[in-house]
Amino acid sequence: DTAVSQTPKYLVTQMGNDKSIKCEQNLGHDTMYWYKQDSKKFLKIMFSYNNKELIINETVPNRFSPKSPDKAHLNLHINSLELGDSAVYFCASSQGEGLKTQYFGPGTRLLVL
């Protein structure tokens, strides 16, 4: 009964490929997020999404795009993967807007060769 789950847990791929990471939450939350943890261990927000709006961190390349088939899912698509995309990607969710606690998934470790 994992609250926020991500698949796959590990992803190794070649430069130039297109890949997707899936995220599902069973908490009934209406807002979901993607974070990237780089090699220096900094967690950086990439996207915030609810049924009303998508907020994009301006530093995120447009090769990255979130797709939400329904409220419980927010998948991350990455086109033309680059070496610098290697990182751990965390999905999170929260209920409502404002000052709400975010619950994180276990992370997906992406390695681009």
Place this chain on the structure above:
Amino acid sequence: DQQVKQNSPSLSVQEGRISILNCDYTNSMFDYFLWYKKYPAEGPTFLISISSIKDKNEDGRFTVFLNKSAKHLSLHIVPSQPGDSAVYFCAARGRGAGNMLTFGGGTRLMVKP
């Protein structure tokens, strides 16, 4: 330009003693602060938070102090237990930021038995 900084990458404390983790921020628009705890190969888990209108919030062994004039917050854990050994992230939310969080680089806490 890191807006949230945790200047101590690691901290070692004896079991039963107090652990004090520090966090500094530069953005005066931050109005809500959180501490997350992270074990290896897991996502961050929420620990405690504080609104900018308060200067202290306590939850069991965990207390967060906020000094707005110094743009500084700290997490106190007392008494420290070996199970508290983890990486602790400080995070902040800016007004109107869509609940997107800015994280510090983390402090690894080791509690020795």
